[in-house]
Amino acid sequence: MEALQNINLASLLDSLISLTTAFVLGGLVGFERQYRQRTAGLRTNVLVAVGAAIFVDMANRLHGHDGAVHVVAYVVSGIGFLGAGVIMREEGNVRGLNTAATLWGSAAIGACAGADLILEAIVGTLFVLAANTLLRPIVNAVNRQPLDVAAVEVTNTVYVIVERGRQKEVLAMLEAALEGSGYPVQDLEIHAFGSDAVEIEATLAATAVEGGHLDALVARLAASPLVSQAFWSPSTTE
Numbered sequence: 001m002e003a004l005q006n007i008n009l010a011s012l013l014d015s016l017i018s019l020t021t022a023f024v025l026g027g028l029v030g031f032e033r034q035y036r037q038r039t040a041g042l043r044t045n046v047l048v049a050v051g052a053a054i055f056v057d058m059a060n061r062l063h064g065h066d067g068a069v070h071v072v073a074y075v076v077s078g079i080g081f082l083g084a085g086v087i088m089r090e091e092g093n094v095r096g097l098n099t100a101a102t103l104w105g106s107a108a109i110g111a112c113a114g115a116d117l118i119l120e121a122i123v124g125t126l127f128v129l130a131a132n133t134l135l136r137p138i139v140n141a142v143n144r145q146p147l148d149v150a151a152v153e154v155t156n157t158v159y160v161i162v163e164r165g166r167q168k169e170v171l172a173m174l175e176a177a178l179e180g181s182g183y184p185v186q187d188l189e190i191h192a193f194g195s196d197a198v199e200i201e202a203t204l205a206a207t208a209v210e211g212g213h214l215d216a217l218v219a220r221l222a223a224s225p226l227v228s229q230a231f232w233s234p235s236t237t238e
Contacts, residue, residue, distance in 0.1 A: 054114065
């Protein structure tokens with residue numbers, strides 16, 4: 001039978017090395033994503049890397065390097081659909097682009113492993129991890145700088161509702177909390193909220209924020225006995 005004829009222990013060992021490499025390296029990339037609670041985490045990145053490795057390894061064995069090159073082209077186009085699935089649009093902001101790009105990286109790592117380019121797969125993993133970790137402080141620093149333009153595409157605003165008599169205290173607390181967290185205030189507005197309360201609207205100078213950090217800051221404000229309610233929201237302007 002053809003199935004028995006296709007059994008090749010040396011080739012099987014080669015496949016085992018390729019898939020193990022894809023599993024481990026995809027796991028390293030996925031662990032960083034899982035740690036940061038991204039949409040595509042540990043299992044997704046491992047599956048993408050291993051899946052790409054299986055396809056390329058199979059093509060490499062059945063049709064040689066030419067066949068593997070054709071399969072890699074299909075992997076590149078196919079992973080685009082998976083990446084599109086993790087991109088979301090929330091309240092004017094597009095989220096998930098970095099996760100989708102990371103999946104592309106995992107697929108490339110798996111394809112290298114499947115093609116027996118083990119060292120190249122390792123180097124690719126290091127670069128993907130570096131992009132997701134080493135560049136993060138630079139991105140955060142740039143995003144927190146106000147843009148010197150007339151119109152800002154995305155603005156982030158913190159809203160605090162407080163009793164009218166406690167307005168000055170809460171206003172000082174809000175400004176101190178935002179400045180201490182690296183989010184200077186660009187504009188402040190105060191509106192009446194019912195008969196005995198006001199809404200403080202603090203527009204941040206930063207055009208992009210770390211959602212988790214701002215969530216925690218708002219939660220601390222909301223926990224204060226002086227504050228009735230606190231929340232934040234991104235918005236777009238033309």
